[in-house]
Amino acid sequence: MLTRSTRSMVTFSNDFTIGDNQRELPAGTYEIVVEEELIQGLSFEAYRRTGTYLMVRGRGSNAGQTTMQMTTQEDLEHAMACDRALSETTNDSEAALSPQKDTT
Template identity: 85%
Template sequence: MLTRSTRSMVTFFNDFMIGGSPRELPSGTYEILVEEELLQGLSFEAYRRTATYLMVRGRGSNAGRTTMQVITQEDLEHAIASDRAFSETTNNSGAALSPQEDTT
């Protein structure tokens, strides 16, 4: 089965929580990794998302470690919208997702 990975960056201007994680993450720029698989048997090329990951870089005593936190697209969109809404009430800029890069 053919797969592809797409990477993008998202910047949060406020501390945030995402998905079902009880851990609050600090503001900053995070990498998003999306994995998709090619749908077979179609007369055109189409992909189905199989996983979305938030890459969390370690800080402090965990510096140098990176974890891949499984999230959904909905979790990501909600976290971005929440950051944007909070930033608007405090006159900061909101989070923004960068364009995706195809890394097939």
Template identity: 80%
Template sequence: MLTRSTRSMVTFSNDFTIGDSTRALPAGTYEILIEEELMQSLSFEAYRRTATYLMIRGRGRNAGQTSMQMTTQDEVDHAIASDRALSETTNDSEAALSPLEDTT
């Protein structure tokens, strides 16, 4: 089965949570990793998303460590929207998702 990975970066201006997690993550730039697999038996090339991860880089005594938190695109979009709404009421900055190079 052929797979591909796409990486993008998202910057949060405020502390945030993802999904049902109660763990607040600090403001900053985070990498989003999306994994997809090629759908077989189609007359055209199409990929199906199999996983979305938020890459969390360690800080302080955990510097140098990275963890991957499984999430969904809806949860990422909700976190971005929440950050944007909070920023509009405080300092008019926005979270934004920006694509990086597509790696396959």
């Protein structure tokens, strides 16, 4: 069976959770690995996704370790949409846009 892996990067501006995992991950840039397998018996080349993984670097006492957290494309897209929405809300807030008044 022929397989392929593609790698991409995604940046989260805010802390986030992904999928059913309730562990909050810190904002930052994360590597995404997508694994696909060739669908046999077709007259053209086509691949089926077999796995989507978020590469999570260890922190603190786990520094230097990287884990592959299995997820789905839907959960990844949902986490990215929530991050964008939170960033837009924060950027549109009055506190974020208004400078403090000098009261002296």
